[in-house]
Amino acid sequence: METIKIGLVGLGTVGSGVLQMVTQNQDKISNITGRQLSVKTIVVHDINKPRQVNTDNIILTDDLNQIINDPEIKIVVEVMGGIHPAKEVITALLNAKKHVVTANKDLIASAGDELAKIAHDNHCDLVYEASVAGGIPILRTIVNSFAADQILEVKGIVNGTTNYILTQMQQKNWSYEQALKEAQKLGFAESDPTNDVAGIDAAYKMIIPSQFSFGTHLTMDDMQVEGIQNLQLADVKQADAFGFTIKLLGIAKRINNGIFADVAPVLVAKDHPLATINNENNAVMVTGIAVGETLFYGPGAGGLPTANSVLSDIVSVTKNIVLGTTGNSFNNYQHENDLIVAKNAFFPYYLSLQMLDVPGQMLKLTKLLTDLDISFSQIVQTKNTAEYAYVAIITHEMNHFTIPKLSKAIGNLRDINLIGAYKVIN
């Protein structure tokens, strides 16, 4: 049986997982593709660093040219991460007619179109299933299984760190700070957790499935991004009492000919499938006109789950090599022209407020809400401290632009504070 030689750039957690899977699952891979796969060369930063994984009979080098100039190597896996020099590395590989598999979310979200063009010009495959939601095969599923449907919405829990923190707050009654500390101890959060907890990682991750779903390339500027840093345990508990779980959701939704996209904490009804996605797990929900609601759940990160997505890309490229069909775009749905950022999106909201506990306050509050056309279905007032009352409200559907207006109106009052304002999904 013919053998296809593979190069790796990077040998961290994912790279080691890829090496392990290629070695251990030879039988099944060759059963399916009719080819043996073998990792020939790995480019690493430091060739002397001790490795957890067996690299016998593999060339370890710090020189990319050992792959670029090796005509035997057909497929290269980029798992070094970061934008530079990963972009230059992938460009050089594609120009050397290597098919490229990457797990690099930041790079694909920011320069995916440019790299896809270079791949196309070189008749090479460029695939990146592992770049979004680790082990969940969401991109290939959108390409293959929603090809003939109009996707209305793609939303999901795409950051494992924040989902772990939120799960601990919900289940153990921990404050955000306590839960973050625990996540850091367990290695689920970094020592500077900003990229995760501020929602930036989740926003980047929404760009790629949005492009696959709507044929439109969003940028970070098209998205409102709110993290979980200011989420109060009191709101997690009150949401629970109302029958909801708070999740950090990325939402990209088609509204007429526009796209509304944001990342923010959202109250999800407890019998909604997204409500049971706990700890570091991820899930993406895709809603189509024909198919209705579908959900794809799995591990959002981790060496082997992400390696599995890389392997599914390698197998797909291998099939293309066998069939002589390489060079086709991973996502060929383009619909740039008539889609813009949607101006008006409507959701019910959860509002939590603290107010000085003196007569006439509720009247003041309800008058302010009524002036902004905010009506509500549920309201709870409890004693917070001796001086302050805590009020939680679930509103009827309202325009998301009303929230900054509400925030401003309340900001003008000395004795009422808006603590949180979160969308609600039933």
Place this chain on the structure above:
Amino acid sequence: METIKIGLVGLGTVGSGVLQMVTQNQDKISNITGRQLSVKTIVVHDINKPRQVNTDNIILTDDLNQIINDPEIKIVVEVMGGIHPAKEVITALLNAKKHVVTANKDLIASAGDELAKIAHDNHCDLVYEASVAGGIPILRTIVNSFAADQILEVKGIVNGTTNYILTQMQQKNWSYEQALKEAQKLGFAESDPTNDVAGIDAAYKMIIPSQFSFGTHLTMDDMQVEGIQNLQLADVKQADAFGFTIKLLGIAKRINNGIFADVAPVLVAKDHPLATINNENNAVMVTGIAVGETLFYGPGAGGLPTANSVLSDIVSVTKNIVLGTTGNSFNNYQHENDLIVAKNAFFPYYLSLQMLDVPGQMLKLTKLLTDLDISFSQIVQTKNTAEYAYVAIITHEMNHFTIPKLSKAIGNLRDINLIGAYKVIN
């Protein structure tokens, strides 16, 4: 742009959905495939029957030869259902070099291998994503995204009728009979519901994903099948009190070199993703060595969701026509030889018993359980009637072959009855 002509055999709910989607989503389909699709001819039983869907400019005929002998028609969708004459129809179509898309679960489960061979001999595609779990793209996902992983288990809620009934029992405290009557009123259950409620439909549906997952063709004889007809509301409520929801699950699990496969009511922990799959929805969970647990959720039936799966197959065949790569098997993972039906599977069990409320009964019961090596983690005894007590038990992991032994041992006693014995998943 070139147009690819399609034939339909059958114009029921799914056929009408396919016609509607091909017409309405032309833009996106041609954007992705580079081809226009157009339904030219539809074979129906009665050409004079009034139709809900617009068939202007389409040939309606009761003669299959109008498709067989039309060289313009490249792809034919079989949505007539049933085994005969669907099998003969598909055979004739493949022998006439037509690519075939079918939603026919019974036929593929029973004669899939034979038809795949005929397709292969004619260099034709035979694809059937819609045959399992309606709108959930589970088959193509297993083929594409688990190609390099070893799948350990595939389990799921694959029958919408029973899931609707179980949801009503759980949420509304209805008996099985009440919930069935309501399901029949709403059209979720047929007037003779046996095929659904006895688990037969679910068992058929497990055959195809099992084959894709393990490369082994199971038959109905390899599977134990238990339906929900004898499920008591008391057990649904007791399971709820223990923290579980009862679901009818199909399970196919790799145990060493064997496969354990069955369909039965199972207690699923409430924070497990399968526990929130309610009403007529379906979900399939796939567990792989590398990827871990993944879940795919969506509508299990219905005209448009199923049509969406048919369309994903049509788009896939169209891409193959464009690339000149037709004739490859939908599932080419074969692993027949060293897999057999597993003898020993271990699960915790939920047992419910009714016993005459006289002194010494609990001692008698626990002695009987101990003799069978059954140990338990939870036990609850409540008064049932004046004379009888109701006992519910959650056991530790035990061999599933112990259940018939337990049933026999209790059958020998006059004053203790085994009401239910269901697997437990945490």
